[in-house]
Amino acid sequence: MKPENTEQWxxxxxxxxxxARDAAPPSDAIVLFDGKxxxxxxxxxxxxxxxxxxxxxxxxxxxxxxxxETRRRFRNYQLHLEWRVPKGVTGAGQGRGNSGVFLASTGxxxxxxxxxxxxxxxxxxxxxxxxxxxxxxxxxxxxxxRPPGEWQTYDVVWTAPVFAADGALTSPAxxxxxxxxxxxxxxxxxxxxxxxxxxxxxxxxxxxxxxxxAHGDPSAPISFRNIWVRELASx
Ligand code: MG
Numbered sequence: 548m549k550p551e552n553t554e555q556w557x558x559x560x561x562x563x564x565x566x567a568r569d570a571a572p573p574s575d576a577i578v579l580f581d582g583k584x585x586x587x588x589x590x591x592x593x594x595x596x597x598x599x600x601x602x603x604x605x606x607x608x609x610x611x612x613x614x615x616e617t618r619r620r621f622r623n624y625q626l627h628l629e630w631r632v633p634k635g636v637t638g639a640g641q642g643r644g645n646s647g648v649f650l651a652s653t654g655x656x657x658x659x660x661x662x663x664x665x666x667x668x669x670x671x672x673x674x675x676x677x678x679x680x681x682x683x684x685x686x687x688x689x690x691x692x693r694p695p696g697e698w699q700t701y702d703v704v705w706t707a708p709v710f711a712a713d714g715a716l717t718s719p720a721x722x723x724x725x726x727x728x729x730x731x732x733x734x735x736x737x738x739x740x741x742x743x744x745x746x747x748x749x750x751x752x753x754x755x756x757x758x759x760x761a762h763g764d765p766s767a768p769i770s771f772r773n774i775w776v777r778e779l780a781s782x
Contacts, residue, residue, distance in 0.1 A: 572775040579628075591615060608759070615758065
């Protein structure tokens with residue numbers, strides 16, 4: 548053997564120009580929210596225009612309007628989003644800054660695969676429901692929360708489940724995620740959709756919108772900014 552025998556020269560990885568600063572969308576990203584409008588989002592209930600509040604470059608949950616989801620559907624991707632629990636937030640447990648990002652929305656309401664968003668800064672709850680949990684399946688590997696009033700980042704790699712033509716599961720959904728640069732999910736394998744009640748199970752789908760949760764807890768609503776996604780080829 549020569550060194551050349553183990554060199555791979557093709558295919559050449561695509562050139563992607565990074566954002567001007569960390570977390571700015573790179574050149575091949577689909578920008579889902581840049582502070583200006585909600586044209587990429589619709590009501591998860593009926594597909595009508597999303598009615599959350601956009602002001603000052605921020606997107607703030609409008610709880611009465613319900614969940615919103617992307618117009619586009621995605622399969623495998625890298626997602627970046629930033630979220631902030633309001634300073635002085637009140638409430639406890641699941642009732643303090645609750646929202647969530649459904650990495651695949653498989654129907655109206657909370658159907659899908661939720662990466663939990665919550666104020667988990669000095670706020671105890673069931674650990675598989677705290678911020679960074681894949682809801683009721685995988686607690687985060689660490690609590691990387693900044694206090695309310697400060698921005699949090701999520702960087703997520705979503706690998707969609709694959710189903711055979713007859714609907715049987717071929718390979719499960721997988722999630723790797725960082726919060727504020729800290730690894731919180733390491734190639735976690737899901738047992739199905741994230742359910743509030745009962746044991747998870749899979750329902751076949753191919754691609755799906757990304758959904759943000761308008762949780763009904765009584766605390767002040769959270770805000771989002773700088774949301775982008777990069778589609779990935781199937782493994
Ligand atoms: Mg939630």
